[in-house]
Amino acid sequence: MAEDNVDSLKVLDNVPVIELVSICKGYHVADMDVPILKSVDLRVMPGEFIAIMGPSGSGKSTLMNMIGCLDRPSCGQVLLMGKDVNTLSDPELAKLRGLEIGFVFQNFNLVPRLTTLQNVELPTYANRKSGVDARKKAKELVEMVGLKDRMNYKPSEMSGGQQQRVAIARAMINDPSLILADEPTGNLDSVTGDDIMKIFSALHKKGRTIVMITHDQDLAEYADRVVHLKDGVIES
Template sequence: MTDVEVPILHDINIDVKKGDFVAIMGPSGSGKSTLMNMLGCLDRPTAGHVMVMGMDINRISDIELAKLRGMEIGFVFQNFNLVSRLSALQNVLLPTYANRRPDIDVNERARQLLDLVGLSDRMNHKPTELSGGQSQRVAIARALINDPAIILADEPTGNLDSKTSVEIMELFSDLHKKGSTIIMITHDPETSAYADRTIHVKDGYIENN
């Protein structure tokens, strides 16, 4: 039995500029998660090109790709992905164990970021001692620790109630106003309304861009 290659994305052409806030929407199985994985340098395309910070991710080594991902892309996940045994401060510092900018005092920056997201009084709390909204704020601070060029957020309000979702999206909006480039997957029209532009993906094709 031979393997059959089944394309997931077709004729995708997206240009995200510095300072953009882009939402990607689509039903389950539409290809939006695959698209996000390639934009986040987690997967490489089998055809075509993905350019991140001027680099073609198919033309650099695995080591270079990992460094690009670690330094220039900050990830925010639906399930927070915090380490339960670590404090909020320690969770924010996690990305710096593999990659860090030499000109940044990461401990001081982690404290500043937790203050920025409104958790200056929760730095030593563990995830089990935090609400869902507070956990997502820690995750956002963690995404920012290496001063990345791009923030990728995958359903960042998916596990939050409506009030907390608004608070988290206001935080993303503030980051955008300060110059952050944000690419966000969401199924929620109210969440996508915070973006400057919404891209709809269906059956591996972009319906509008």
């Protein structure tokens, strides 16, 4: 795939942002093959807010890696806006992932030595959509998540909730087609967690496509659709 084609993928109303087709994933441990995902099919359409739930060991983390194009399936297809990621080289996939998927993690994953503004701008150092003033957009996103007065603070100078707001702004910097949130309130108290979910809800109302991995039924109620995973299979 030519590098300039990586920038040309567009979200279309009738094309899933991400689609998993008969996905299986397993690992070889010692002399055993351990299956994790078993023929999983999942479509995420533009503008959807989907919560994925399941008990420990159900395969949620592996499914997240498939949706986020962080790992390749053992069998089946992962289609990102209609493009089969298995046809891409590792550098091509890394670029497409950096441009089209924004990640929000439970542990925030901010760079300690960088300020709020620098952390938000960080993804543009490796990948940036053409015609974007990264510094200007980073400032706008920091203001959007209510941290205008924390632009020059480092993570250690902020609360957990503030750090997660930075992480959400960082996920938005490349205007991704999909926001993938892994237990985004897992390290926060309930009140702060509700504030974070209100941000996700506001983004969804603006048309953002969100997939959230969670074990919390209360958080899942923010979603349009809840997908239940058990023993590597989607139950409902």
